[in-house]
Amino acid sequence: MAALTAAASSGARWDGSGVVFEVFSAHAERIEVGVFDDAGERELRRLPLQRHGDDLWRGRLSGAGPGLLYGLRAHGPWQPERGHRFDGERLLLDPWTREIVLRASGTPLARVVHEAVDWRAHRRPCHAREDLLLYELHVKGFTQRHPEIPPALRGTYAGLVHPAALAHLQRIGVTAVSLLPVHHHMDEPALTARGLVNYWGYNTLGFFCPEPRYAAAARAAEAADRPVDGAAVREEFRAMVRALHGAGIEVIIDVVYNHTCESDEHGPTLSWRGLDNASWYRLDPQRPERYVNDSGCGNVLDLARPPVLQFVMASLRHWADDMGVDGFRFDLAPALARGEHGFSADAPLFRAIAQDPLLSGKRLIAEPWDVGPDGYRLGGFPAGWAEWNDRFRDGMRRWWLRREVTRGEFALRLCGSSDVFHRAGRLPSDSVNYVVSHDGFTLRDLVTYPHRRNEANGEGNRDGHAHEHGDDFGVVGETDDAAVGAARARAQRALLATVLLAQGTPMLAAGAETGHTQRGNNNPYCQDNETAWLDWTSVDEALIAFVARVSRLRRERLPFADRWYDGMPDGQGVADVSWSDADGRVLDPAAWHSADRALAVLIGRPGRGGPPLLALVNGDAAPRSFHLPPGRWRPLLDSGELDGAPREAACERVRRVDGDRIVMFVMMDGVES
Secondary structure, three states: OOOOOOOOOOEEEEOOOEEEEEEEOOOOOEEEEEEEOOOOOOEEEEEEOEEOOOOEEEEEEEOOOOOOEEEEEEEOOEEHHHOEEOOOOOOEOOOOOOOEEEOOOOOEEEEOOOOOOOOOOOOOOOOOHHHOOEEEEOHHHHHOOOOOOOHHHOOOHHHHOOHHHHHHHHHOOOOEEEEOOOEEEOOOHHHHHOOOOOOOOOOEEEEEEEOHHHOHHHHHHHHOOOOOOHHHHHHHHHHHHHHHHHOOOEEEEEEOOOOOOOOOOOOOOOOHHHHHHHHHEOEOOOOOOOEOOOOOOOOOEOOOOHHHHHHHHHHHHHHHHHOOOOEEEEOOHHHHHEEOOEEOOOOHHHHHHHHOOOHHHOEEEEOOEOOOOOOEOOOOOOOOOEEEEHHHHHHHHHHHHHOOOOHHHHHHHHEOOHHHHOOOOOOHHHEEEOOOOOOOOOHHHHOOOOOOOOHHHOOOOOOOOOOOOOOOOOOOOOOOOHHHHHHHHHHHHHHHHHHHHOEOEEEEEOOOOOOOOOOOOOOOOOOOOOOOOOOHHHOOHHHHHHHHHHHHHHHHHOOOOOOOOOOOEOOOOOEOEEEEOOOOOEOOHHHHOOOOOEEEEEEOOOOOOOOOEEEEEEOOOOOEEEEOOOOOEEEEEEOOOOOOOOOOOOEOOEEEEOOOEEEEEEEOOOOOO
């Protein structure tokens, strides 16, 4: 094996007549490539790599080509007290591999892949930021129980783009799906010991590999007792992307670059730890045998080191360029930008993405918190990044369900959380507005259970959020009480309407519109079963129709443009936005903080132009009468109605609003009663 004289892409690549290997390790004393037979069970030989001055170990195997199975062995000191955990007899996975093959023992091997994928002729949807409607879903859980999808396709990439699934997404106006992790992941030993799996997938093993468990091609191979064809898995993923694009839907994937599946010092050694533990991970400077655990998952990758940053950037580019995705949602994003002086909006990762011609134009969404020091960073990410806004989530829950926040807090959250994003020089669309996500209660459970019910997770009901700001409306769990059911339904509609009509980027969690319940489990990360899978045989058809109506209203009228409103009148004396109480009086400072929970929002300059819009909001259970501005008003939406369709043609002067409703009108001159 001859040493290379020119730099090669990290990992293994075929150069036409042989396979080139490149592996990073700053502290190894020797690295070998173990070459295996096609079944991956017999090691044929071990070949040494040569070290170069840039801490890269390189070599070339003549005559080898795509399909070659191999593993790595890194020799060096076993000195945990100095951060080194080398074991030359342990077989390790190449972190850069594009395909993973599991041996009968469970040990992962890498396969050499050579593919030429050209997306240049492919037409991608490219929605304006104000036209995004994000829809967070789990690839398997979304279709696993869908009766209109063939059993062989349920729960797969192919199933996600079955006509029945696409029709639903298009009906409710989705313009971008946000997929829970689709990287190849491992199940934690503690879960497998309890007979559970990591259903959500936030435990990555292969940062360049699609999860094969979501591929119909992989399931068919296993059913026929054939080896899984990794190329077929990748092509099924790409076909999913193409089909979603063809339906006008962008594809955003949840990526977990904050930690790996190797966990803490008691976890498995599969790849990074054995290759160069002290370089890949952030270690406790006082006790290097232990890991910094800002992720809460046992370890944190050290993106301050150039080789680790290059690894993450290469993974992002692979998914954007080779797999066709349109953007990324970064899990526990502060962990990616925390150096020795804490979190920085000018961190190396952010700078690298900003200067990258491919990645800088992609959707970039941060989960802006982690469990590390000063880990809550909402509003602290660079311009152009969007951020999950939990202040919107909690504020709107507390307004509609707990009656605990003021009109001022409601208005701030409705108008892009200007207290967070405007003062940081950001746009309203940087706020990702949601009231439920995969993490926490479903929308139906939020109005059904007062406390989490996570006993099935095997953690003594200690996991998951303890404070959901929900309301069971006087009855715990499901009930046949019609009054309770009606109140719960009104609350769900009010929350959904608020998400979809607020200023910012709306996000729905799959199942919020169907009435999906997890029976009170607010952390089903390990429930790969009917607890977490959407039940399409008992969906709330009225709620789906309501969401479709509200999303259409947003699409056609766009109540708020993607700019900050200041309440100032234009040349015709029309204010861009103004606020009043139920009697039509302009809200003064005291009124913003009063206990009165009724308010009217007059939007003089809606996002799509046209006549003004008026939103009437009653956050109390008792009905209120609103004095309307001059003119005749045609109602467009009434969240008190099952499908949101108002029951009268037009009104003027006074409008009665029942409790827990948001009602929106559009001003129309000359409308007849």
